Amino acid sequence: MSPPIAELVASFDGARLWSDLEALATFRDEGASPHTRRAFGDSYETARAWLREQMDEAGLTTRRDAAGSLIGHQPGAHDLPPLVVGSHIDTVDGGGRFDGALGVLAAVELVRSLARADYVLAHPIEVVDFTAEEPNRYGSSCIGSRAWSGTLDARLLALTDADGETLAEAMRRAGGEIEQLGTARRSAESIAAYIELHIEQGPVLEREQLDVGVVSGIVGIRRVHARLTGRAAHAGTTPVGTRRDALAVASEVVLAVEQEARAAAGELIGTVGRLAVEPNAPNVVPGLVELSLEVRSLDEQRLDASLERIEATAQKAGADRQVAVAFSLLSELPAVAADPRLVAALEEGAAVAGAGTMRQPSWGGHDASQIARVAPVGMLFAPSRDGLSHHPDEWTSPEQCAIAGRTLLAGLALLDEQLAG
Numbered sequence: 001m002s003p004p005i006a007e008l009v010a011s012f013d014g015a016r017l018w019s020d021l022e023a024l025a026t027f028r029d030e031g032a033s034p035h036t037r038r039a040f041g042d043s044y045e046t047a048r049a050w051l052r053e054q055m056d057e058a059g060l061t062t063r064r065d066a067a068g069s070l071i072g073h074q075p076g077a078h079d080l081p082p083l084v085v086g087s088h089i090d091t092v093d094g095g096g097r098f099d100g101a102l103g104v105l106a107a108v109e110l111v112r113s114l115a116r117a118d119y120v121l122a123h124p125i126e127v128v129d130f131t132a133e134e135p136n137r138y139g140s141s142c143i144g145s146r147a148w149s150g151t152l153d154a155r156l157l158a159l160t161d162a163d164g165e166t167l168a169e170a171m172r173r174a175g176g177e178i179e180q181l182g183t184a185r186r187s188a189e190s191i192a193a194y195i196e197l198h199i200e201q202g203p204v205l206e207r208e209q210l211d212v213g214v215v216s217g218i219v220g221i222r223r224v225h226a227r228l229t230g231r232a233a234h235a236g237t238t239p240v241g242t243r244r245d246a247l248a249v250a251s252e253v254v255l256a257v258e259q260e261a262r263a264a265a266g267e268l269i270g271t272v273g274r275l276a277v278e279p280n281a282p283n284v285v286p287g288l289v290e291l292s293l294e295v296r297s298l299d300e301q302r303l304d305a306s307l308e309r310i311e312a313t314a315q316k317a318g319a320d321r322q323v324a325v326a327f328s329l330l331s332e333l334p335a336v337a338a339d340p341r342l343v344a345a346l347e348e349g350a351a352v353a354g355a356g357t358m359r360q361p362s363w364g365g366h367d368a369s370q371i372a373r374v375a376p377v378g379m380l381f382a383p384s385r386d387g388l389s390h391h392p393d394e395w396t397s398p399e400q401c402a403i404a405g406r407t408l409l410a411g412l413a414l415l416d417e418q419l420a421g
């Protein structure tokens with residue numbers, strides 16, 4: 001007979017989690033920004049060897065799947081598919097100590113807590129460190145979780161870095177078995193649910209002085225490339241009425257994107273992040289602009305409608321100036337809703353752990369976006385100081401890490417009860 005969940009939660013050792021975060025942070029790339037640990041590098045592999053030891057010591061049976069993801073398994077009381085908890089331990093170049101690492105190490109501490117409290121889950125538990133979540137130099141991301149969802153296709157595997165190495169070759173170097181990738185794929189029947197604790201990467205929880213955010217869903221992202229073709233001309237002798245100024249049109253696009261975000265009041269965000277101007281000379285009317293814009297929202301219809309309005313503004317601005325406007329969709333990532341049962345369990349878990357909470361969307365992509373293709377997913381956010389992430393100053397305090405970990409543990413135990421029926 002397992003003890004009450006409140007007792008289980010008290011067995012979560014926040015100091016142990018913190019010392020693990022500090023230990024993991026010592027594995028870093030030489031000569032890079034202080035907390036960088038890029039996927040497929042040497043320090044990434046030694047960090048994963050260290051992590052495997054921690055998993056082994058916590059009583060998990062560990063293995064690497066064909067995509068290199070590190071998986072620790074512990075049986076449950078019943079013959080059920082596992083509850084999966086995890087994240088990633090690679091960083092971007094110039095990244096910090098908490099993005100990804102918190103979710104993986106809290107999952108390991110969660111397993112230790114179960115043992116300390118003699119608490120037996122009905123479901124088996126799997127702790128997973130997904131391979132290479134962050135955008136990599138081969139032009140992709142979420143490698144381990146894509147292998148689970150079946151979206152790590154031949155096109156992605158053949159993408160190369162600046163030196164001509166393919167992603168497939170990099171994965172092989174890191175112990176991946178490319179010919180066996182199909183074996184890493186997971187069926188819907190092989191996962192009861194996936195839960196990921198992650199830092200917020202934004203300022204909302206800190207501003208609201210809350211302990212955790214329960215994620216309502218992960219936003220969809222549309223990226224568009226726009227080519228605005230006017231005519232380069234002398235900046236002194238060409239009257240404004242006869243100019244075909246591509247940058248003037250681009251300026252209206254930039255402001256239209258900003259206006260969409262302002263009008264959406266928190267339901268959509270949009271950015272023009274790249275602008276290439278030709279000839280880009282101080283005394284020449286710009287003849288050509290290529291720009292990339294993106295919009296993000298949980299609401300797919302809102303995404304489509306705002307893109308239509310932005311394109312209409314661009315077409316009108318182009319027609320006024322005889323600038324040809326061509327929009328093309330670069331990528332389309334669907335919005336993912338968190339499973340209502342997981343949202344409820346995590347909110348109830350927050351109450352048990354004494355954590356102040358709110359519901360919020362995830363504005364960034366995560367491994368959970370991939371896993372949602374095959375299993376119900378839920379996510380929990382811990383506060384990020386100043387909203388910083390992908391930055392060496394990324395910070396979540398020991399107390400904040402601990403209470404987020406306790407919420408994860410309580411939420412998982414509640415979900416285990418509910419799903420086991």
Ligand SMILES: [Zn+2]
Binds near residue numbers: 099100133198
């Ligand atoms: Zn991350």
